[in-house]
Amino acid sequence: VSASDVQDQLDMVEAELQEVDLQIAELQQKKVELNGRRDALLQHLEEACDAAEPSPSSFSKSPRPQPAMNFPWSKEVAQHLKDTFHLPKFRPLQLRAVNLTLSGRDLFLVMPTGRGKSLCYQLPALCSKGFTLVVTPLVSLMEDQVMYLQSISVSAAMLNASSSKEHAKTVLAGLTDPKTPFRLVYVTPEKIAKSKLLMSRLEKAYKADLLSRIAVDEVHCCSQWGHDFRPDYKLLGILKRQFPKVPLIGLTATATRGVLEDCEKILCVRQPITITASFNRTNLYYEVRVKNSDNDASVNDIASLIKTRYREQSGIVYVFSQKDAESVSSELQKRDILAYPYHANMDPSDKSRIHRRWTTNKIQVVVATVAFGMGIDKPDVRFVIHHTISKSVENYYQESGRAAGRDDRPADCIVFFGFSDIFRVSTMVVMETVGQQKLRQMLDYCQNIDRCRCRRSLLAVHFDEVWDDEGCQQMCDTCRHAKEVVATDISQHARQLVHILELAASLDEKMTPLKLVEAWTGRGPAKRRKMIQTTALSRERAEAVVVRLLLKDYLSGDFSFTPYTTYFYIKPGSRAPLLRNQSHTVSMKTCTSTGTGSAGVKAPEGNTSLPDCGDAPKSKKAKAGPH
Numbered sequence: 001v002s003a004s005d006v007q008d009q010l011d012m013v014e015a016e017l018q019e020v021d022l023q024i025a026e027l028q029q030k031k032v033e034l035n036g037r038r039d040a041l042l043q044h045l046e047e048a049c050d051a052a053e054p055s056p057s058s059f060s061k062s063p064r065p066q067p068a069m070n071f072p073w074s075k076e077v078a079q080h081l082k083d084t085f086h087l088p089k090f091r092p093l094q095l096r097a098v099n100l101t102l103s104g105r106d107l108f109l110v111m112p113t114g115r116g117k118s119l120c121y122q123l124p125a126l127c128s129k130g131f132t133l134v135v136t137p138l139v140s141l142m143e144d145q146v147m148y149l150q151s152i153s154v155s156a157a158m159l160n161a162s163s164s165k166e167h168a169k170t171v172l173a174g175l176t177d178p179k180t181p182f183r184l185v186y187v188t189p190e191k192i193a194k195s196k197l198l199m200s201r202l203e204k205a206y207k208a209d210l211l212s213r214i215a216v217d218e219v220h221c222c223s224q225w226g227h228d229f230r231p232d233y234k235l236l237g238i239l240k241r242q243f244p245k246v247p248l249i250g251l252t253a254t255a256t257r258g259v260l261e262d263c264e265k266i267l268c269v270r271q272p273i274t275i276t277a278s279f280n281r282t283n284l285y286y287e288v289r290v291k292n293s294d295n296d297a298s299v300n301d302i303a304s305l306i307k308t309r310y311r312e313q314s315g316i317v318y319v320f321s322q323k324d325a326e327s328v329s330s331e332l333q334k335r336d337i338l339a340y341p342y343h344a345n346m347d348p349s350d351k352s353r354i355h356r357r358w359t360t361n362k363i364q365v366v367v368a369t370v371a372f373g374m375g376i377d378k379p380d381v382r383f384v385i386h387h388t389i390s391k392s393v394e395n396y397y398q399e400s401g402r403a404a405g406r407d408d409r410p411a412d413c414i415v416f417f418g419f420s421d422i423f424r425v426s427t428m429v430v431m432e433t434v435g436q437q438k439l440r441q442m443l444d445y446c447q448n449i450d451r452c453r454c455r456r457s458l459l460a461v462h463f464d465e466v467w468d469d470e471g472c473q474q475m476c477d478t479c480r481h482a483k484e485v486v487a488t489d490i491s492q493h494a495r496q497l498v499h500i501l502e503l504a505a506s507l508d509e510k511m512t513p514l515k516l517v518e519a520w521t522g523r524g525p526a527k528r529r530k531m532i533q534t535t536a537l538s539r540e541r542a543e544a545v546v547v548r549l550l551l552k553d554y555l556s557g558d559f560s561f562t563p564y565t566t567y568f569y570i571k572p573g574s575r576a577p578l579l580r581n582q583s584h585t586v587s588m589k590t591c592t593s594t595g596t597g598s599a600g601v602k603a604p605e606g607n608t609s610l611p612d613c614g615d616a617p618k619s620k621k622a623k624a625g626p627h
């Protein structure tokens with residue numbers, strides 16, 4: 001046996017080992033999903049128990065009766081709802097949350113934006129002795145809430161970095177006053193972490209039985225897996241350690257099971273009850289479109305949508321950077337659209353002016369970075385267009401969820417999926433521990449890997465929900481247009497691409513994604529063209545193949561750092577060695593469409609299909625097995 005034979009065999013074994021590792025990772029992912037489904041099913045059971053309980057509301061024919069109103073506090077709760085908050089009835093799950101926290105249980109409440117989470121601690125605060133401590137990440141949210149509570153004659157106060165000494169003194173003194181001058185006290189997590197004075201006051205209040213409840217708003221900020229990690233939230237475990245008898249309620253609009261488990265550990269709560277409202281916003285239409293690689297053309301696409309489908313309607317265009325916010329808004333203005341930028345680097349007064357003018361429909365579109373987010377409360381947002389993909393599915397769900405905020409009429413969520421954007425976002429999240437994994441999930445959503453599935457079902461899996469395909473009602477591009485799934489073999493494409501990369505490496509040259517596609521489609525230097533096999537695929541399709549191979553680890557990213565920027569290069573991925581075996585195949589699904597207008601289904605260049613990837617058999621529900 002020759003040394004090179006041994007080397008070849010060794011390579012194959014290494015490759016197989018890598019494949020085994022990948023399979024293990026896939027199974028672990030599957031386990032997480034199944035756990036989530038089990039919990040959701042258990043919750044359905046729990047709801048069935050509520051329904052079976054005799055209660056006044058079970059006489060009405062509502063499909064989901066409210067739990068029974070027979071706790072010692074029930075009368076007071078009903079009274080405050082009507083007389084203090086001026087609301088006719090609870091929304092789904094609010095009363096259950098109120099009852100659970102009033103009965104002293106620790107609770108995580110996961111409910112989409114704008115459904116009324118705040119009421120679930122504001123109302124119990126009024127039915128308890130002492131005060132409720134509310135931890136909120138943003139001063140502006142805090143101000144809004146305190147102002148609102150004062151307007152309905154509920155005494156509330158706040159402590160943050162900009163509180164005057166005088167004010168802080170009054171609030172701190174109030175904490176130990178048995179007459180409870182404040183029913184709710186809002187603080188930033190920094191205050192808990194840094195103010196010894198506050199902690200010692202809370203200590204005293206606790207001993208005097210005046211600290212009745214702790215609410216942690218935007219609780220996902222605890223976890224690095226959440227979409228909005230804040231280091232100071234990591235330190236909030238001190239609350240439950242120091243005040244173990246005080247019930248805690250954590251609130252968030254988006255958190256996966258993993259995030260909640262993380263929050264549980266960080267906050268030191270033991271076995272909290274989790275209430276999850278359905279993530280499914282039935283009035284939102286989800287769509288993915290292929291973004292034109294030409295800047296001007298991509299803005300044209302957005303402009304024409306706004307001028308036709310969304311004529312005289314209000315919306316948001318999310319962009320990648322502050323620079324994009326400026327440039328895209330001015331491009332839209334040139335096309336006669338009332339669009340203005342919004343980003344973190346603007347003057348606070350300019351920011352609130354834009355926000356106000358948009359809220360009052362003086363301007364049609366805000367072109368914003370993710371800085372435009374928490375605290376948006378506009379009832380008639382009819383579209384949220386992503387000029388660039390989000391960095392994770394959670395971010396996307398959250399950002400797109402600002403469509404049709406509070407009045408439940410139909411609205412559209414459209415994301416433009418661009419090849420080069422993938423790498424801009426990827427380099428941006430390069431320092432985040434799980435940034436690349438989360439970005440992959442977003443790409444999965446856009447490219448709809450392995451199946452041609454309802455966008456909602458892709459979101460549902462992400463949020464650990466049980467999904468039945470009837471639930472979409474044609475409110476996504478796949479359900480509305482997709483017809484059939486056809487698998488094509490892309491093994492030779494993969495081999496050609498890996499060969500180009502190997503050749504480049506032997507010449508000590510690094511390939512950016514754009515350069516790779518250029519070389520492969522024969523637009524590189526003549527000298528190189530002679531040495532490689534080019535492809536006749538269109539640019540759009542070639543790009544889709546590259547994304548597909550990246551997602552399946554035949555190609556992978558290679559970051560290079562300079563003091564000023566990070567570069568994204570492509571190198572052969574962990575599965576690339578498998579390609580040496582000529583019988584190894586890689587396939588990619590094509591999803592044919594009955595209509596036009598969206599990616600994943602829209603036909604590029606008169607072709608009737610667009611790559612949608614996958615090696616699964618030709619069935620909607622099948623999951624791809626390993627190669």
Ligand SMILES: Nc1ncnc2c1ncn2[C@H]1C[C@H](O)[C@@H](COP(=O)(O)OP(=O)(O)OP(=O)(O)O)O1
Binds near residue numbers: 118
């Ligand atoms: N039972 C109810 N009936 C009618 N309106 C309600 C009810 N409960 C709350 N609301 C209103 C009050 C607010 O204007 C609006 C949003 O409530 P809020 O508590 O701010 O949402 P939220 O905290 O769930 O959203 P976010 O995730 O954006 O913070 O809903």
Ligand SMILES: [Mg+2]
Binds near residue numbers: 117118217
């Ligand atoms: Mg809220």
Ligand SMILES: [Zn+2]
Binds near residue numbers: 455457472478
């Ligand atoms: Zn669908």
